[in-house]
Amino acid sequence: MGREVSESCVESLLTEIVSQYCNHFYANKPELAARRIEAIGYQVGHQLSERYTMDRPRFSDHLEAIKFICKDFWSELFKKQIDNLKTNHKGTFVLQDSRFRWLSHMSLDPSSENSGSAQDPSTMAESKAAQATGMYLYFPCGIIRGALSNLGIPCAVSADISSLPACKLLLLNTLRCFSIEKLKLMVQTYPA
Amino acid sequence: MIVCVAVVGHQNNPVYIQSFTEADDALKLHHIVHCSLDVVDERVNNPKKSGPTLNETFLGLLYPTENYKVRFHSAYVDAVSNPFHVPGKKITSRTFAERVSNIVKSFGLSSAG
Numbered sequence: 137m138g139r140e141v142s143e144s145c146v147e148s149l150l151t152e153i154v155s156q157y158c159n160h161f162y163a164n165k166p167e168l169a170a171r172r173i174e175a176i177g178y179q180v181g182h183q184l185s186e187r188y189t190m191d192r193p194r195f196s197d198h199l200e201a202i203k204f205i206c207k208d209f210w211s212e213l214f215k216k217q218i219d220n221l222k223t224n225h226k227g228t229f230v231l232q233d234s235r236f237r238w239l240s241h242m243s244l245d246p247s248s249e250n251s252g253s254a255q256d257p258s259t260m261a262e263s264k265a266a267q268a269t270g271m272y273l274y275f276p277c278g279i280i281r282g283a284l285s286n287l288g289i290p291c292a293v294s295a296d297i298s299s300l301p302a303c304k305l306l307l308l309n310t311l312r313c314f315s316i317e318k319l320k321l322m323v324q325t326y327p328a
Numbered sequence: 329m330i331v332c333v334a335v336v337g338h339q340n341n342p343v344y345i346q347s348f349t350e351a352d353d354a355l356k357l358h359h360i361v362h363c364s365l366d367v368v369d370e371r372v373n374n375p376k377k378s379g380p381t382l383n384e385t386f387l388g389l390l391y392p393t394e395n396y397k398v399r400f401h402s403a404y405v406d407a408v409s410n411p412f413h414v415p416g417k418k419i420t421s422r423t424f425a426e427r428v429s430n431i432v433k434s435f436g437l438s439s440a441g
Contacts, residue, residue: 179411179415182415183408183409186404186405186408186409187405187409190401190402190405286415288338
């Protein structure tokens with residue numbers, strides 16, 4: 137499928153996009169930063185879906201298009217397919233990737249933790265992890281929304297990070313590392 | 329021979345239109361392109377009548393050769409992948425215009441020979 141890009145470059149770029157938009161362009165305005173990042177993802181998804189559907193016939197219905205996203209499109213982007221697809225047959229789809237590559241090398245900065253807190257440290261840390269990763273999910277959500285929109289399916293895509301698994305906890309004296317892996321995407325299509 | 333190449337967007341808006349003869353003026357070309365869209369709409373909206381042809385990416389089967397359609401599509405995908413191209417707006421890439429006219433020229437040569 138043409139030229140390739142190093143995956144670590146993509147991950148570094150994603151990290152830098154989030155950093156620039158959250159800390160510089162839209163400092164203290166996380167909603168605006170999120171919207172801009174999602175919009176970039178939208179354009180990328182729009183263009184990629186045009187390229188990756190070149191050799192294929194048209195999709196007969198929405199489910200076929202979503203299956204394309206889960207299999208071929210996801211494979212092109214993330215070298216694997218979606219692990220689980222659920223639908224309520226009324227326009228809502230849930231896509232689950234149990235090992236989302238773009239987050240697999242991320243860890244939280246442990247120095248920002250509040251050691252004097254009475255709350256159970258692992259749940260607090262888990263919600264912190266969920267908050268921190270939220271920003272990094274707008275770009276992939278935008279990509280999926282852009283791809284589907286180009287296939288004729290306007291929709292809203294959100295990432296469910298509340299059910300992130302209790303992250304792997306590695307205790308090295310006072311150092312703690314978290315790895316966040318499971319991604320759940322919710323795609324809400326609009327009735328025709 | 330190929331007289332006109334047009335790319336039409338999601339809202340039936342012309343994204344690219346180029347004629348390859350001196351005879352037709354722009355308005356007539358736009359008209360012809362819009363009329364040929366009716367053929368596309370008919371195929372898309374009447375799945376029972378179209379049958380197996382609905383899944384064919386290239387709905388306007390004017391010529392039997394596949395090669396040119398792939399080359400046009402490839403040029404279009406590259407033009408649209410340009411990060412400065414706004415989806416839905418006119419294609420302003422000179423590279424695209426050149427590739428399209430090269431395809432048209434080679435088509436003319438092969439059919440004449």
